[in-house]
Every structure is written in C-alpha cells, then in structure tokens.
Amino acid sequence: MTHPGLPLWGGVVVVTAMIIGSLWALRAPLPGRVRARYLELAGLPVIGPWIRRLTASPWPLLIFKLLFVALFLLVIVAGLFGTPVPERNLATALTWNLWWTGLIVAVFFLGSAWCAVCPWDALASWMVRRRLWRRAEPANSLHLRVPRALRNIWPALALFVGLTWLELGVGITTSPYGTASLALLMVVLTTVSLALFERKAFCRHFCPVGRTVGFYAQLAPVELRPIDTDTCTRCTSLECYHGDRDVEPCPTHLVMGSLTQNTYCTSCGNCVQSCPHGNVSWRLRPPSVEAVQGARPHWDEAWFILGLLALTAFHGITMMPFWSDWMTRFARVIGDSGQLLWSFSIGLALSLGASILFYALCVALTHRITSGALSYKRLFAGLAFVALPLAFAYHLAHNLNHLVRESNGMGALFANPLGLGTQPLSDAERHLRHMDLIIPQDLLFAIQAALLVFGFWLAVIVLRHRGRDLYHKAQALAGWRLAPMMVFVVGITGFHLWLLMQPMVMRM
C-alpha cells in the first residue's frame, strides 16, 4: 500500500517560491549583519520562575529519564519476547514509526532535548557511575582520551551509514527481534565508551542519532546560553565546564561563555545546575540565526552534513514504488540473489556519491569563479552548511508523512505491547489506517510544501551570508557569483520536491 504524494498545487507553490527566491538571491546586494532578538525563557513573567526552578533541579530530568528508560526496556522485552509481526509489536512500531520519525520533528521545536533524556546514555551512566543522579566520585571510568584518529565525527557518520544500511537494506524496521538487538547493541557501545573514555565520548564522537540531532538543532528555535556574557567573561572557576561537587561536568567539553553552536550541546542542563551565578538559561531565537551567524563546520562536520543530506534523500528513494524494480533489475545485471544486499549496498553508495559529487562540482565551479581566492577544502567545508536546511526540511516533510499516517493505533500497541495472539494487519485494517490521518491530508500537504520552502529559503540566506563571510569584502560571493551554489540549492530542493510528489510505500 502506498501513501499519495504531494499534489500538483503543492509543487507549484514550491517551484514559484524557488524561482522568486533564486532571482532575489542573484540580484540582491550583500546582506548586512543579522541582529537577532532573543527571548529569555527564565525571564518571562509567570512561567519564567517555573522554568528556572524546573531546569535548576535534577528531578524533572530524572523523571523523564526514568520514563524513557522504562519505554526503552519495554521495547527490548517486546522485541525479544513478542510477536514477530512488526505492526503488532511495540518494539518496531514505537521505535520506527513514532520515535525515529518524531525525533526529527521534535528537534524542530526542542533542539537537542532528546539527548538529555536519551535512554542509551541514561542506562550507561547508571551502570558505569552506579548512581541515578548527582556526580559520582570516583566516576568508575578509565577517563582515557579518545584516540586522535577518532576525535572527530567520522565514527558517527560511519555508524549513521551503517544504521541506514540496517534500517533500509536488512529491513530491521520490520523485525522486532532485530530492533531489540540493535537497541541492546547501542547500550553496549554507550556503556563501553563511557567506561573507557573521558566524559561522554560516545555522545560527542560516535552517536549517529546525537550528531544528527545536534546538527539539526543548529536550526532549532531554542538554545541554552549565558544570560549575561560579561558574567561568563569574569568567571574563572568554569563550573559549566568542570562541574561542581554535585553536578557532572559538561559531557561534551563545552564552555558556556564561548558557546555559539548547538551542535555538541546535549541539553543535559549540567551547566544550568552548576553555574554559581545562575547565569545559564534557555532562550528562544529565530531559527536561522545560528546557521547564519555562528555555524562554522569543520572538514568532518561538513562531510557529516553532506552525508545527512544524501541519506535523507536515500530514505525517500527507497520508499518509492519504483525502487524495488530498480533493485531487482540491477540485481539481475550483477547476479545478486536473495535479499539483494549487494544491490542495495551499491545503490546506497551511489546515492551517497551522487549527492556529494553534485555538491563538490558546484563548489568547484564557485572556486573557479572566485579565482581560487580560498582553498577548495576551505570552501567545501565553509559552504556545506547550505546543505543542512535542505536536509532538515526534507527530513521533516518525509517523516511527517510517516508520523501522521503510520503512528495511529499506538493505544492498542501499548495495551498489548508484545502483540500476543495477534495476526498481521489485514488489507482492510491497512486501508483504514492509511485513511485515518492524525491531521487532515491537505493540511499535511500544506505543511510539507511550507517546509520545503522554509528549507530552500534558509539555505539561500545561509549561502548569502557564507558568501559574505568567507571572503574579503571586495571578493565577496554575491550576485551571479552565487549561481553555482544556487544551482545546488535549487537542484536539491527540486529533487526533494519530486520525491515528495511520488506515492510512498508504507513502512509497515
């Protein structure tokens, strides 16, 4: 059974926005500095004191952690002991239909809040530290430094590709047993990393989910920052970095006074609790401000962003009805058999390669136009952030489809999480579920079109500011010199639009 794609009117809206946006970007003068307005949540009347109290206490977070750990353990029990029918087992339905799809939607509103309640990390911390909360001394970790070769996010990118391979190639999304086994594997990796390395190396360098959430959180409308930067400048004790007697240090080595990017912030709130001046708080911001001002991807981070772009599109491609025909035909050409994992793996590699090659070509053209004023590598890394809003917007639009159409029926699953005595969904039930959307279908289409326009617009804004910041004023990347990168932005948005307009195969 397939979901209908975005109708023609949605496509027309997006294409019109792309034409107007492109013409404007190529003709407009250099952008000025952005003056963003922030809204300190702790300073709000009525709810401000509540927010301050809730974030300063370890209890609310602990309660959420306990709740998510309980759900996580239920997923493992259901996966290992429940029915193998995926749509009747809580493990597969909750993990892939609700969590994996809803997670990206949650980032749009809450930034990296998921990392603060992540059950992998919570379980690992409890097992290694042997405490439910507060600082453990000794921390029961060897505190080794992460080897230099791994002190980047290449491991996270490799694990993300691996996760995609398991998800779409092996079909773990429809295997409760496989889903539970993967969940246990993640707990093992997190625990081993926490026991061996200093702070939370897994969160910073290895976790594919955390890094995905972290990058997308750069586009989120919330951030954890100092209330008064002068207080941070005068601070010499740096409790936000070192922690205090009761509170753990920052798990990812961040110093609040110099924090400009959400990428590695896990929203754990340690800095809020340990700051002796009460100077750290959540605040609202325009969603584009960090992308425009603060984000400076390094070489490995640029590759992760491009990987994210390629893999999100690849998710979409594999859910098109024509994908299976392509795979079967390709398998016959290369003599692949069975589950066609070779064909799938080659398809995955080609998809990754095509997106990155397209980007690399557009950067090469830009490099040529600007007479090599910057090194190619620096330009490649510097402009990569343009791809992030495109990936995020498509990821949101695609996942929203899954979430709205496939996450109903959760009540029945919680009533019988192991799916004992159940049969697979009948055609009639599938059809009913297919038609029973959480929100009206036209509203879903409108949101999807709006998301694509939002992603395109943000990418254009980021490109214009990057064009200004990367070069000296006289050589700034503006006007027609933006054309190659605009081809990239338009090409990727157009491809995403085309994917969204196709019918999509139901996950389960």
Added chain:
Amino acid sequence: MSRMRISVIVLALWAAPGLAHHVLGRPAYSLSEDSNTPPSMEVETQIGDYFVTFMAFPAFPRPNEPGRVNLYATRIDDGTPFQGEVSFTVRDDHWFSGDEENLGRQGPDDNVYRQGFVFKEQGDYIVSAHFESGGEPYVIDFPLRIGDPSPVGPIGITVAVILSVLVGVSLVQRKRMQRLKLSSHRESVRDHG
C-alpha cells in the same frame, strides 16, 4: 558447469518478516482477508538460467504446525516457467550439520511446486530445492526458522560484554588507586625522613 548452489542465508536477521520490504518492493509477508491466504515469508533469487521465488507458509511456523514451501522458477531469458520435477530436502542450519532429510518430490501445479512440512522441534533449518535443467543440477537453499528466536542470545551477550568491561575497569581503577596510595605513602615517608 559443476553443481550450482546458491545460499540465501541472511545471517542472524533472516527471520525478519521485512526481508524484502524495501529491497524487493513488496512486504515479505502479507495477509489477504479475501483469499484467506496465510502470511508468508518470501525470498527471490536467481541461479543459473532461472529466477526463483521461494515462499514459506506460514511466515512464522511453529513446532508441530503444518506448513508448506512454494517454489516458482522461470527462465531469466524468456520467462518460461520450469516444468520438470523438484525434490525438497531439509537439514539443520548449524555448522557441521551433515544430516539431510528428504521432504518429498513434487511436480508442477499451475507452475508452482508445493511441499508440505511439519517440524517437531524449533530451531533454524535450511530447506533445499533440487532440480535439473539442461543437464545441470540446481540447488536452492532457503532458511526457515521454526518457533521464536531465543532472546537469551542478545541479552546474554549484552550482559556479558557490559559486565566484563565494568569489572575490568574496576580492577584497573583499583590498581591505579593502590599505586597512587603507595606513591603518596613513599613521598610522605621521604618527607618525614
């Protein structure tokens, strides 16, 4: 050409009902209310001149529950269905398991070869279909899980790995502490003379 054999074993995760959900484009199992067809497990493979579809009913067979495998083979070049006889055997899917049992020999029924089975014990099995075409023998292996996979494996491995790491870290830390105490003791002895 010597004897051809294709193994379509999908290692640990083979029993996933989503064997081919995205890869081959249709759910590996399906239930049709109208036709009362039971859910089935399906694998497609190509071997020599043939494209073979192999299905097991039900998708998740249990011990002492009757089930069957269906085999459908067409020539890759012109799509002609195979019309000879096919014999089916079964063996344990374990390393060094040599014993093979005959399940039966079947002729085509509307181009489909149907072989019934009942397994007394749960476990992993390999059902093999054997036929000859153009003077060459063909063997197609199809993994079949009877009963639920054991949850002890993943839980056991997880507990074992985590415990050994935590115990190892504790031992190393204890040694570190002892070394630290010893060196501070030596220093204090040296300082006091």
